[in-house]
Amino acid sequence: MTDVAVVGFAEAPNVRRTGGTTNGVEMLVPIFRQVLDQTGLTRADIGFWCSGSSDYLAGRAFSFVSAVDAIGAFPPVMESHVEMDGAWALYEAWVKVLTGEADVALAYGFGKSSAGDLRRVLALQLDPYLLAPLWPDSVAIAALQARLGLDKGIWTERGMAEVAVRSRAAARSNPNAQLSGTVTADELLARPVIADPLRAHDCAPITDGAAVVVIAAGDRARELCRRPAWITGFEHRIDSGALGARDLTAAPSAAAAGAAARAATVDIAELHAPFTHQELLLRDALELPDSARISPSGGALAGNPMFAAGLARIGHAARQIMTASAGRALGHATSGPALQQNLVCVLEAR
């Protein structure tokens, strides 16, 4: 089978609000430039482009088509789109390279989460007959999951606060992070709940942002990058959309994707956990070793651009390999309510 590696990664600053359009062009043009400069590629070298974004988030139809302007798509390019996080766009790009359709491919994701009321927009990803008509609040659904784990003693409010403490401390070395700093669990636990039992620190901020990852096959990857991050496992799985029919304190789809991608032997894991308790849940589901460093970028709690944050996790994991900070790294992405869908990408140095 063709060996495929991540050879480049860039992300836009994670910010609460940008003045730009919802088609992402303003965020994408600079990071395409960065990733092409990193790799020495030109736009003409990219054999396949794939994006992840959402028209519900953008509040307009075909926002991803306008985003294609940032590619410079004339003469025509081979291009595709998923209405999902860019991590799933990367999966499609990976398949494209595996099948020999392209030797270099670029995946990107973008989201201007600030354009609408994110907690209402996300209701539209729910069952349209039984749930969406109630307009359930996305943070409230995560809170239902958090309380189940608290009641069962699987995690504690202090353990959740410590996740936030670690995330913000790690994010101090990530110049693109939205939230970073030094706080203590005691300080955080003294603050009020916003969606009982969740406090503000338990929830990822609302973030505008974009991310881009370039992959290449075999020798082409070695030409483009001194230390490519070789993809050794790339898997995604999904759980039932019926919230009350599955055990929300487990994530069978994460466990299955992790086992298939051989997640249990990594040095670092970048987890797309938009809520503190979800990071604790994912560590168990993926059976990560205690020695694994978790989300050295700060993770989604330090900045969660919708439709880009999962792809950015894979990018940050790959960067750990490319900079020789890790030998084996995992990038994870999630989609849907309460960790319904999970994707795992395991990368290694050679």
Added chain:
Amino acid sequence: MTTPLSAPLEISFDYTRSLGPVLSKFMTALAERRILGSLASDGRVCVPPAEFDPVSFAPTQELVQVGPSGTVLTWSWQPEPREGQPLDRPFGWALIKLDGADTAMLHAVDSGSASRMSTGMRVRPRWSESPSGRITDIICFEPAAGEVEAQPAAAGKASATTMITTPVRLHYQHSASAEESRYLLALRQGKIIGQRCPACGKVYVPPRGACPVDGVPTTTDVELPDRGTVTTFCVVNVPFQGQRVEPPYVAAAILLDGADIAFQHLILGCEPSAVRMGMRVRAVWKPPEQWGTTSENIDHFEPTGEPDAPYDSYAHQL
């Protein structure tokens, strides 16, 4: 750098969906103030009903009545209700396992305060006065201590509920790009500006933010005349919501003199049958006191009477 223009944008539409055999029975029962679950092959009862068996994946065959009371498995609190939610005062969200069910349903609980919510609390549905076969026939659940008196069944509807319509309304702050903003601000002055790509030299109108050939921002403003050539057109015969002009009329791609991309506008002031490729046209502006930051400042285009542009002058646009 122009500060980008932005404005509130409301998007609303109805989703109309067919329910299928299982949810149709579930919704029809709600209209009679009854709650149904599906009987799975392993003996479990799923509420709301599963359309396909969670174990064997066969289509669900048997539905059984459950509840109406149930037990809260987990809850959270909505201190500030959002548009469209079941209650307009602070309320709880809960996963509720109805008596006789093995799975839980999500709904609101009207407990008055978070201190009156707890895992394990007993709740009962509060029904709509006029249930019509939708999930919101259950307005919410409410705390129920001890034995519960069943609310009287409703007569239901004469026929089964087979469709539901869900209205969606979303609010955004829509932003134009910096380049689009310059274009819209110039229109307010009665001018049309495009922008030139610094790499390939092509002039785009409206300015696009990034050149689709080179993927770089377009930077240099170019003022364009308000006359040009019809490159292609269609005759609109179909009425639609929001239509400003009575059909038949012509929507055309117009290549302004000096531009490298056509833009769309109306051609009025002649019979639709007289419009042709290559026809020379000019803008008919609304009175200046009506101008805003909008393309509608130009009411339409009309023929100039000049000789048609030669085909070769616009062929590359087609």
